[in-house]
Amino acid sequence: MRNLKEDYFNPKFSHIYVERAARERPETKRILSRLPAANVIEIGHYKDVFCRKGQNYALQHSAQSLILANRQGNWLYKGADVCQDFGNRHFYYASSVMNCVYDCEYCYLKGMYPSGHLVAFVNLEDLFLSVSEHLTAHPMYVCISYDTDLFALEGLLGYVREWVSFAGRNEGLTIEVRTKCANWDAWKEMPVLPNVIYAFTLSPQDVTARQEHGTPSLSQRTRCAARVLRAGHAVRLCFDPMLYCADWEAQYDGMLLQAAKDIPFSDLTDVSVGAFRISQDYLKKMRKQEPYSAAAQFPYQNVGGVYRYPRELEQKMLQFMTRRLRSYLPEGSIYVEGAKG
Numbered sequence: 614m615r616n617l618k619e620d621y622f623n624p625k626f627s628h629i630y631v632e633r634a635a636r637e638r639p640e641t642k643r644i645l646s647r648l649p650a651a652n653v654i655e656i657g658h659y660k661d662v663f664c665r666k667g668q669n670y671a672l673q674h675s676a677q678s679l680i681l682a683n684r685q686g687n688w689l690y691k692g693a694d695v696c697q698d699f700g701n702r703h704f705y706y707a708s709s710v711m712n713c714v715y716d717c718e719y720c721y722l723k724g725m726y727p728s729g730h731l732v733a734f735v736n737l738e739d740l741f742l743s744v745s746e747h748l749t750a751h752p753m754y755v756c757i758s759y760d761t762d763l764f765a766l767e768g769l770l771g772y773v774r775e776w777v778s779f780a781g782r783n784e785g786l787t788i789e790v791r792t793k794c795a796n797w798d799a800w801k802e803m804p805v806l807p808n809v810i811y812a813f814t815l816s817p818q819d820v821t822a823r824q825e826h827g828t829p830s831l832s833q834r835t836r837c838a839a840r841v842l843r844a845g846h847a848v849r850l851c852f853d854p855m856l857y858c859a860d861w862e863a864q865y866d867g868m869l870l871q872a873a874k875d876i877p878f879s880d881l882t883d884v885s886v887g888a889f890r891i892s893q894d895y896l897k898k899m900r901k902q903e904p905y906s907a908a909a910q911f912p913y914q915n916v917g918g919v920y921r922y923p924r925e926l927e928q929k930m931l932q933f934m935t936r937r938l939r940s941y942l943p944e945g946s947i948y949v950e951g952a953k954g
């Protein structure tokens with residue numbers, strides 16, 4: 614679908630579906646006021662639109678609609694085994710938004726959601742209540758930008774700012790905000806807090822240009838990460854997922870040189886490294902959505918329900934990256950998913 618003319622589709626968020634129960638909420642009104650030209654359609658439940666059968670994720674993503682809803686039930690989850698927990702015992706992730714404005718070919722969301730539209734839940738205070746309840750029992754580490762890229766939506770939703778303000782009132786809470794966004798304006802007035810970590814995902818420029826559609830370039834991300842670091846924030850770099858290509862060693866070497874030129878690695882909180890991996894159910898659906906993507910169609914090996922690169926290749930990629938990183942950072946600041954020996 615990416616080679617179809619852009620003007621073939623409605624512009625992003627030209628249509629906004631609003632749950633009846635969310636219609637009068639102040640957050641809904643605030644978000645709608647930022648998209649004054651949009652057609653607003655009232656619906657009974659977000660699933661009436663988001664979970665219909667027979668939707669085409671790629672086509673919908675090209676003309677992405679926004680759905681504003683009130684979330685019921687649980688939206689705070691224990692971290693999955695395939696996710697890096699950075700040594701945190703009580704590791705959770707929160708899903709206040711489903712789907713992303715970026716379009717990475719390897720994104721697991723394509724295998725997870727039935728629709729390419731984007732759902733934002735407007736009752737964040739219920740999520741904060743649930744976090745507060747957990748905090749009475751133990752400290753928490755919560756990844757708040759998991760099934761989306763919250764920073765890429767900050768100008769519209771402002772959810773990172775709300776989370777940061779919540780973290781400022783709750784010492785036992787550490788949040789990680791993962792992003793590929795490079796819009797410094799979104800950080801400009803964020804208070805500096807020790808319990809908020811901004812995690813920039815970096816990929817070689819070739820990977821970004823070919824497979825991370827709509828995202829900022831590598832140099833935009835490294836320059837933004839450097840600025841965020843200079844402003845005094847805690848910054849993590851994520852080389853995860855590493856993706857295989859014929860000249861992957863040269864690609865990842867070039868990326869590290871570029872990153873180290875812009876960013877003083879010794880000032881980073883830490884870095885994470887991981888090779889691409891995905892659950893078998895998600896990959897099956899993702900392959901249908903991405904028939905021409907090298908990342909989606911690679912002949913991965915199924916290890917206990919998770920597709921990964923063949924073990925020898927995976928270990929080679931992880932060891933290559935960690936060896937390089939050791940020349941910039943102490944061993945204890947390098948977190949590696951799935952490394953053996």
Ligand code: SF4
Pocket residue numbers: 713714715716717719720721722759760761762793
């Ligand atoms: S930025 Fe992250 S969440 Fe968004 S499409 Fe890419 S991989 Fe998926």
